[in-house]
Amino acid sequence: MTVVVDIRHRLGDFEVDACFESAGRLTALFGPSGSGKTTLINMIAGLIRPDKGRIEADGRVLVDTDAGLFVPKHKRRIGMVFQDARLFPHMSVASNLRYGRWFTPSAERYADIDAVVDLLGIGPLLDRRPASLSGGEKQRVAIGRALLASPKLLLMDEPLASLDDARKAEILPYIERLRDETKIPIVYVSHSISEVARLASDVVVLAQGKVAACGPTGAIMQRPDLLPAEERGEGGAVLDAAVLRHDDVFGMTVLGSVAGEIRVPLLAVPVGAPMRIRIRARDVMIATEQPRGLSALNILPGTILTIAPGEGPAVEIGIDCNGATVLARITEQSRQTLKLRLGREVYAVVKTVSFDRRI
């Protein structure tokens, strides 16, 4: 399944001129507010008609202004989860969930209601009315409603943006399961680096209505110049890891990654579970020899791969740790004092407690 978007659209003073192609499991449209992400996703859904351009999903042309083609939203079979859930207030949760099924030809119905209810943990809510649900519950029901229309592509427009941190933490695992356990490709709009780093396989970075970059999540997250200024401190390496064991005595979980073992605060996930971790560049120190008498628990050997100027006094150092790149942000002064240059063997040092509890 690939999504191909090449459009130009004017909204007052604001112009969106974007062209990208994505075949990822979960493609994030990422950028600050006002960068045109929601406009783009609304065009894919058919809620906005672009002035000019072409949109294709799964080989099917949805919009082609040159040919005068515009497939209306109800014929696209593209599910959409909105930031504000938009459940039907006059129907029960169960009726909301079943709504899309009416309009799906039976041959194309692949979503099973029991499986979806189970996946999202909304069984106890079925008889309730939307008005009596919490924000997180509403959003889970909205995801289920979109899934049960058996869409060929699922769009999510900042589904977590209006929720507090506790509710976000409640929903994130469900979106991960959605990504890993169903075969529906997802396009996910977000302005949060932590969401994108955790969920996305590919990222399209948008700025002022244009595509600034596009590529696999790991590569994009290492380029702080692409990240919005207020989130730049959140940038860093994204590593795929798996849970090796839990250390109950000290309340830590040990993760295995190509870069080596990484100790993080205890996670409530089973041993063997895949885990994606983000190591913020500003949390990484560099040592030129194996440190001794240091409290930090994660010491990853590697060689310096890249050195790029950063903001203010900082430089961004990319360290190749056995094939995985870890990004460190240090001062230019430290770089000169330590005589860091390309190809030098160093140690990346990360404190366990610098990882967020939910990573």
Place this chain on the structure above:
Amino acid sequence: MNWLLDLTPDEWNAVRLSIKVATVAMVASLPPGILIALVLARGQFWGKALLNGLVHLPLILPPVVIGYLLLLSFGRRGPVGAFLAERFGIVFSFRWTGAALACAVMGFPLMVRAIRLSIEAVDRRIEAAAGTLGANPLWVFGTITLPLILPGLITGAILSFAKAMGEFGATITFVSNIPNETQTLPSAIYTFTQVPGGDAGALRLTLISIAISMAALVASEVLARRVGRRMDIE
């Protein structure tokens, strides 16, 4: 108390006729009422203000004027009336159907106003959500918009019914005051006040008129509240 319930056949006929005329007027004006309300709430077209003014005319013109205009157009010799009589055999003048037409026209602005307000209150983003789930615009209207505006529909229908129960000027001008055919409650009350010794009859019909209107109003309140509660927190 006996004198109150002891209605003459003519009085009973007036009561029955009034309910029939008001019900038919209400039911018949619902579909065009919804349509016009929809167009006024959502449409963007040249002449919208004109249409809005036209719909509201019965509210601001004297009822006699409306009755006379109906007589001119829907009367036997009127252009519309003659056409309908020839083609479909539908006759309005001096028939109870004419009374229903007059009542429907007079109650129309009230009905359209109530429905229009409720349509404007519908969150269109919810309709868009239904569209992404595969519902075409007609289904969206039937399964989302219509249920959401139900309280407004009920209010509009009851307002139209109540207006029809009390309509006098346009009805008497258009279809006159014929017992058993066009003599509705207000016309019957008016007739009683014009003859000596008619006070008791006028009072009886007045009380009945009050009772019916109050019952309709209470029924609409209960219905609208029940529908509204279904949509909110249970």
